[in-house]
Amino acid sequence: MGTDRHSGAAGGTDRAAAGPLAGRTALVTGASRGIGRGVAERLARDGARVAVHYGNNEVAAKDTVGAIEAAGGSAFAVGAELGRPGDAEALWREFDRHADGLDILVNNAGIGTSRPLEEIGEEEYDRVFAVNTKAPFFIVRQGLGRLRDGGRVVNISSGLARNAVMPDKVAYAMTKAALDVFTRDLSKLLGPRGITVNSVAPGLIDTDNTAELLHATPGGWDRAAAISALGRVGAPADVADVVAFLASDAGRWVTGSWVDATGGSLM
Incomplete structure (x- = not known):
């Protein structure tokens, strides 16, 4: 496995090619909206050619690709529903149609569940673990031959993995805690190849998934802002900037870390 980084296909403008991630290929799971879209757009702006993964919403994924291209970047959509048998194989099969390495x-892809412990059934529990924990495990396992030396792996965790402020999200928090353990062990396994592995843990971010809590619940926005030491609700770009740092050469000496991107919500 060599250390050469290349995109496997031409794309983007001279402006994108001049960025700190020029010539590199990125895959962002769950990138059709929310935090994933923010990350995909930021990595593309830094010059990477981005595989925009989606589960079911192809229209949203193509919209993300279109936005990246309109801004002068390069991207392509990759469809695969996670949490089902063969999901990692399906994802990489689609990816290989567009690129020759990563x-x-x-x-980033994940699903949530908000139920009291006594109401969570086995099917719901298994589903959230299948998408949030099992899928990343096998995506990495089957992607090792594609991931170039000196590469980057960033797992999107959650502040809830270390702060029990929402006990009705216990199953979701458990999946993210498991992902954090995976991050630490994987950093040791891949370190000899110069590959860094880190977790980024957002707090409450203004996305479609949090719309009901932040926008439809009276006082929800103000309460969420008050939790943060910075006095505001986070945006996808706030998380994307952290991911971009870890993905860049500037983040080369950071690995096995859990990065708090909650805006001070855990203080």
């Missing part, structure tokens, strides 16, 4: 993998 430099940056961002495991």
Whole structure:
């Protein structure tokens, strides 16, 4: 496995090619909206050619690709529903149609569950673990031959993995805690190849998934802002900037870390 980084296909403008991630290929799972879209757009702006993964919403994924291209970047959509048998194989099969290797993998795709412990059934529990924990594990396992030396793996965790402020999200928090353990062990396994592996843990971010809590619940926005030491609700770009740092050469000496991107919500 060599250390050469290349995109496997031409794309983007001279402006994108001049960025700190020029010539590199990235895959962002769950990139059709929310945090994933923010990360995909930021990595593309830094010059990477980005595989925009989606589960079911092809229209949203193509919209993300279109936005990246309109801004002068390069991207392509990759469809595969996670949490089902063969999901990793399906994802990589689609990816291989567009690129011949990978430099940056961002495991962002995830689903949540908000029920009291006594109401969570086995099917719901298994589903959230299948998408949030099992899928990233096998995406990495089957992607090792594609991931170039000197590459980057960033797993999107959650502040809830270390702060029990929402006990009705216990199953979700458990999946993210497991992902954090995977991050630490994987950093040791891949360190000899110069590959860094880190977790980024957002707090409450203004996305479609949090719309009901932040926008539809009276006082929800103000309460969420008050939790943060910075006094505001986070945006996808706030998380994307952290991921971009870890994906760049500037983040080369950071690995096996859990990066708090909650805006001070855990203080």
